[in-house]
Amino acid sequence: MKEAKIMNPRAFARKKIDIVIGTRPEAIKMAPLIIELRRRENFSVRVISTGQHTDMLKQALDFFKLKPDADLAIMKKNQTLDYITSSALLGVGETLDSDRPDAVLVHGDTTTAMASSLAAFHRRIPVGHVEAGLRSFDMQIPFPEEMNRVLIDRLAKWLFAPTELASANLRRENAVSGGYLYVTGNTVIDALFIALKLHKEPCSPVLSPLAGEAPFILMTAHRRESWGKPMERICSALLEVLRRHGEFRALVPMHKNPAVRDSMKDILGENERIILCDPLDYPDFVWSLGRCKIILSDSGGVQEEASALGKPVVVLRGVTERPEAVEHGTAILAGTEYDRIVTVADGLLSDEKKYREIEMRKSGNPFGDGRASERIADIMAETLR
Ligand code: UD1
Ligand code: UDP
Numbered sequence: 001m002k003e004a005k006i007m008n009p010r011a012f013a014r015k016k017i018d019i020v021i022g023t024r025p026e027a028i029k030m031a032p033l034i035i036e037l038r039r040r041e042n043f044s045v046r047v048i049s050t051g052q053h054t055d056m057l058k059q060a061l062d063f064f065k066l067k068p069d070a071d072l073a074i075m076k077k078n079q080t081l082d083y084i085t086s087s088a089l090l091g092v093g094e095t096l097d098s099d100r101p102d103a104v105l106v107h108g109d110t111t112t113a114m115a116s117s118l119a120a121f122h123r124r125i126p127v128g129h130v131e132a133g134l135r136s137f138d139m140q141i142p143f144p145e146e147m148n149r150v151l152i153d154r155l156a157k158w159l160f161a162p163t164e165l166a167s168a169n170l171r172r173e174n175a176v177s178g179g180y181l182y183v184t185g186n187t188v189i190d191a192l193f194i195a196l197k198l199h200k201e202p203c204s205p206v207l208s209p210l211a212g213e214a215p216f217i218l219m220t221a222h223r224r225e226s227w228g229k230p231m232e233r234i235c236s237a238l239l240e241v242l243r244r245h246g247e248f249r250a251l252v253p254m255h256k257n258p259a260v261r262d263s264m265k266d267i268l269g270e271n272e273r274i275i276l277c278d279p280l281d282y283p284d285f286v287w288s289l290g291r292c293k294i295i296l297s298d299s300g301g302v303q304e305e306a307s308a309l310g311k312p313v314v315v316l317r318g319v320t321e322r323p324e325a326v327e328h329g330t331a332i333l334a335g336t337e338y339d340r341i342v343t344v345a346d347g348l349l350s351d352e353k354k355y356r357e358i359e360m361r362k363s364g365n366p367f368g369d370g371r372a373s374e375r376i377a378d379i380m381a382e383t384l385r
Pocket of ligand 2: 024025028060188220222253254278279280281282283285286298299300301302305
């Protein structure tokens with residue numbers, strides 16, 4: 001048998017990419033990209049977890065059948081931003097020293113993403129930022145994520161903006177110095193489409209009271225700036241909305257953070273129309289997004305997913321870095337004041353015509369077409385040399 005002659009062996013060397021994740025949304029939004037990059041021959045991909053989250057991260061990765069190649073396991077109860085930053089910076093730095101990747105990819109705005117970008121920068125390893133350019137233009141909301149985004153965008157060589165608006169933010173800041181800026185769509189839509197395709201029925205027994213047509217409101221809340229009083233107002237507002245709409249139940253999958261769970265259990269725990277549960281597996285959560293009547297949430301990813309499903313979200317924040325969802329009509333900013341939350345949610349549940357109009361929006365969602373990972377992988381193949 002004749003052996004194929006490799007003229008230039010270097011041309012065939014796979015490029016090494018380390019993808020660093022730490023929290024649930026990073027796992028969900030990077031999973032489609034990890035899968036796509038691994039499908040291609042040009043890359044050798046390692047997944048590094050800082051372990052900023054534990055069970056919530058694993059739960060998200062399990063659905064995509066992914067496991068971290070390295071886990072720094074940094075999470076502890078009541079972890080401070082300084083602790084996450086310093087332990088991720090040191091841990092990721094050491095991992096990069098032994099891996100020596102050609103590039104590092106991070107996602108979004110978490111402290112894991114910010115510290116990992118910095119660790120790569122310190123080693124002159126180029127960084128790609130997936131979901132670049134989101135801005136609320138308020139450094140306190142979301143905190144500390146708005147600052148994290150700005151820092152990561154300054155540190156990155158590849159800026160993968162999900163939308164034209166995010167790309168315009170980056171151009172306005174002159175963030176693209178000697179690097180690349182592309183509009184790719186958001187990988188969350190890739191993840192959502194995977195879940196919609198694979199799972200039609202819910203698996204968790206906690207969802208069984210919602211089988212059939214039982215109408216319900218879905219609520220999630222976890223942001224740092226909402227801990228304490230704002231969280232209490234959010235929960236009380238949900239009780240009032242339920243009081244006004246006796247046919248509805250509420251499904252509240254609680255974040256694992258005790259600061260969030262304690263308030264939720266105190267205020268919502270005794271109400272038999274409320275299902276207070278642990279975080280749901282991604283496909284079960286996607287099922288809930290599709291089946292609920294309205295969503296109350298301060299989550300970033302949920303605003304994007306709801307937009308693709310044509311589902312109204314009462315956004316439990318004063319500002320959003322996803323104004324596309326507001327313009328699209330699926331997201332309505334309510335903040336964390338009791339009266340405003342009740343008014344907005346009550347309005348959506350009472351005005352069927354307005355509700356139907358929002359539902360119609362699902363076809364033109366501004367966040368992507370499910371092919372963002374493919375585009376990012378193409379760009380990396382073209383530009384990582
Ligand atoms: C983090 C991110 C936030 C992101 C969110 C997604 C930062 C500063 N914050 O916030 O941007 O929106 O994740 O959910 O990066 N815990 C567990 N098990 C888990 C996960 C968390 O017990 O699997 C508990 C721990 O007690 C931990 C606490 O939750 O100390 C807070 O976790 P942390 O990552 O600091 O903050 P999040 O609010 O989750
Ligand atoms: N999510 C999930 N199970 C849940 C709640 C949320 O899988 O019980 C998913 C949700 O679909 C979205 C992501 O988690 O993709 C959002 O994560 P989170 O709200 O924690 O973070 P954020 O998007 O606000 O950064």
